Amino acid sequence: MGMVRFATIGTSKICERFLDALAGEPRAALVGCYSRSGQKAREFADAHGAGLAFDSLEELAGCPEVDAVYVASPNALHVRQAKALVAAGKHVLVEKSLGSNEREAAELFRAADETGVVAMEAMRNLHTPGFAAIEREVAALGQVRLAQMSFSKVTSRIARLRAGERLNIFDPRMAAGALCDMGVYTVAPAVALFGRPERVAACGVTTRVPGTADDDPFNTIDLAGSISLGYPEIAVSLTYGKLSDDHLPCQVQGEEATLVWDHVEAPENLRVHVHEDKGMVFRQEAGEGRAVEVAACPENDMACELADFVAAVLGERGAAQMVARFRQVTLDTAHVMDEARRQLGVTFPADLA
Known part of the structure; x- marks a missing residue:
């Protein structure tokens, strides 16, 4: 072919x-x-x-x-x-x-x-040159201890939801919601970098789906939230949502250096800040850091x-190995989101099959 x-x-x-x-x-x-x-x-x-x-x-x-x-x-x-x-x-x-x-x-x-x-x-986002560069740089940070990734932006459809309209993107019967639409962009790179976590803890903002009854198992959908992933030696914090705009960079903090980048959904502007022991300080001054060279990414x-x-x-x-690796990421990401949804009380029809 x-x-x-x-x-x-x-x-x-x-x-x-x-x-x-x-x-x-x-x-x-x-x-x-x-x-x-x-x-x-x-x-x-x-x-x-x-x-x-x-x-x-x-x-x-x-x-x-x-x-x-x-x-x-x-x-x-x-x-x-x-x-x-x-x-x-x-x-x-x-x-x-x-x-x-x-x-x-x-x-x-x-x-x-x-x-x-x-x-x-x-x-x-996992297939971009930016994420490939993130993977290379994380390996040189020393023992990773903390990581934070976030992706939130206001959707115009929130107004329609609040007006009582039933929308596919906010319908559990469509396996939708903020986590599956936005939060997945933070969960997938986290598990791609660190694997399946031992512990998942979630909290979030949920709402009643318009027109659903109290006894409807699919009457709750998530609009925003945060997820903590626990590993033996690493703690990861993820936030996502469709109610507000997020402007924070992402970061992975190692004992020797910290990697920072913009836009978890389209990684760019990577910087590495090497740790300097300055004794007792009352304000962390990160400086500009070292810019990471990243191969050009197509506009689309x-x-x-x-x-x-x-x-x-x-x-x-090498393509078969690449696909197998990302298959595991897909499964680990789904595992995290399943547990997060369970804790948030968001149920999809497939969960009851």
């Missing part, structure tokens, strides 16, 4: 952004688009130069002209759709969060193994995850 022929599921802005990245990938091309509405599928396909339009998942799965599918439907549909595709021999790149919970994610990976195809989560950083996925589909050297 010299060219990976893609179809897409979804017509949202994130799918538009993926197609922008796909247009710049020389080893892949768009051939088809799926939507539950045949008319919408045709319009989306025409708008992006795809010859095929599908309103049947079975037809898409069975189409011999499609090698791989980018799945950007609501979270609750990801694994069901992806499993149907991998059973038919299609590779799948699944938008974050890959599944409703760890069990679902593991089921998809097992199904992919059975048919010998690639299944990968589109966790874009979804190109990075796409390039890694295509490399795996084409069987390029």
Whole structure:
């Protein structure tokens, strides 16, 4: 296979952004688009130069002209759709969060193994040159003791939620909420750097889903929160939300130096501050620190995850090990989020299956 022929599921802005990245990938091309509405599928396909339009998942799965599918439907549909595709021999790149919970994610990976195809989560910040640089620098900080990562921004849809509108992004039945939409950007790099934690402690801001009854098991959704991850010798603090704007940098503090960077969702501007023993001080003066050289990142950083996925589909050297490593990150991330949601009282239908 010299060219990976893609179809897409979804017509949202994130799918538009993926197609922008796909247009710049020389080893892949768009051939088809799926939507539950045949008319919408045709319009989306025409708008992006795809010859095929599908309103049947079975037809898409069975189409011999499609090698791989980018799945950007609501979270609750990801694994069901992806499993149907991998059973038919299609590779799948699944938008974050890959599944409703760890069990679902593991089921998809097992199904992919059975048919010998690639299944990968589109966790874009982990595939950027910035995150690769973070991994290299963390190894030189000495024993890591503390880390903080955060990602919060106000969403305009909060006003609609407060007005009583039921929205997919704030609906447990869609496996959504602030943690799965925003918090995942902090959990994934934390577990990529430090592994699955021994302890998870969460607190957060939750609200009643409009129109739900007191006895509805899916009547609570999270809007913001914080998660503490406990390791034998490291403590990690994560914050996320859709109610307020976060302007703090991220950092990993080692005994010999501290690494600081901006934008957990799109890492850049890395700086290392080497520890200096100045005796008793009453105010820490960090100074400018050493700037870390980072390879150039495409303006649309979804190109990075796409390039890694295509490399795996084409069987390029080292790609299988990369996919296996990020598969474990996906599972560990889901494990953390499952426990955090349990503590917050946010339940998805897949949790009761």
